[in-house]
Amino acid sequence: MLFPSRALLVAVAAVLLFPCLSNAQNVSPATAQNVLVGQAPWSFLADADDVNGHHYVFGARAGRSYCVELTAYSTETGTAGPTDTAIFLLREDGTTLITQNDDAMDEPLSRLNGNGGLSRACFVAPVSAPVFIVVGAFVRPVSLTARVVETTLFSNWFFTGGDYSAFTLLRNTTNAAANYTVNWRSGAGAIVATSSGSLPANGSVFMNARTFPALVATVSGTVEVVHNGSPDALVASSTIMSPSTGLSFDAPFMKRAAWYSTTF
Numbered sequence: 001m002l003f004p005s006r007a008l009l010v011a012v013a014a015v016l017l018f019p020c021l022s023n024a025q026n027v028s029p030a031t032a033q034n035v036l037v038g039q040a041p042w043s044f045l046a047d048a049d050d051v052n053g054h055h056y057v058f059g060a061r062a063g064r065s066y067c068v069e070l071t072a073y074s075t076e077t078g079t080a081g082p083t084d085t086a087i088f089l090l091r092e093d094g095t096t097l098i099t100q101n102d103d104a105m106d107e108p109l110s111r112l113n114g115n116g117g118l119s120r121a122c123f124v125a126p127v128s129a130p131v132f133i134v135v136g137a138f139v140r141p142v143s144l145t146a147r148v149v150e151t152t153l154f155s156n157w158f159f160t161g162g163d164y165s166a167f168t169l170l171r172n173t174t175n176a177a178a179n180y181t182v183n184w185r186s187g188a189g190a191i192v193a194t195s196s197g198s199l200p201a202n203g204s205v206f207m208n209a210r211t212f213p214a215l216v217a218t219v220s221g222t223v224e225v226v227h228n229g230s231p232d233a234l235v236a237s238s239t240i241m242s243p244s245t246g247l248s249f250d251a252p253f254m255k256r257a258a259w260y261s262t263t264f
Contacts, residue, residue, distance in 0.1 A: 065122070154222070
């Protein structure tokens with residue numbers, strides 16, 4: 001059982017068993033409800049019988065980054081005291097764990113002190129395939145709201161012709177380290193260079209496309225950044241400049257905007 005009590009969380013996360021069904025409809029990978037990346041947050045009631053958690057599924061693209069977040073619905077939780085939730089993200093087989101979270105302690109925080117809190121699970125998709133979301137609460141009944149967003153950052157230009165340099169700058173906005181990967185693509189869309197690393201809390205890094213021979217040969221293309229931090233944990237910018245002409249210009253990074261309306 002996934003959400004009978006906090007005491008069983010570690011054991012459940014290790015084995016990820018689904019021994020029985022509750023009265024809810026979407027209580028297994030086979031009955032998971034489809035959701036769209038970036039759609040309006042959806043709300044549901046986790047009642048006393050929902051020991052297996054509610055199951056949802058979305059399509060992830062290999063090499064893109066995503067976050068699933070779980071919060072109490074509006075200001076009415078249906079329980080006394082803080083709402084304690086957890087998220088499990090599973091591969092297409094419905095059992096292999098991608099990542100999990102019980103209490104979001106990276107910024108923005110779900111709870112600063114004490115036990116219990118809301119949840120956020122973020123990852124870079126290993127393959128293009130369905131990802132199952134299993135969400136629930138340890139004290140029920142409780143009304144919850146969930147959403148899934150893409151956190152990939154996109155810039156539409158780099159240029160290394162002549163003596164131009166193309167700088168990509170990253171900044172970690174949170175109090176926790178975040179892993180990142182920068183991909184440079186040709187105009188045809190193929191990845192021609194990659195750089196990965198870990199940014200410390202509030203850290204920064206820059207990369208010059210001109211230091212990659214493949215990018216000098218490619219001359220121009222686009223840039224994207226993926227990471228395992230919370231939405232906007234990493235911010236990025238791109239600057240292209242020529243020392244001989246003094247000409248420079250920026251190519252900002254953007255991410256796909258979520259739907260902000262809570263109604264359809």
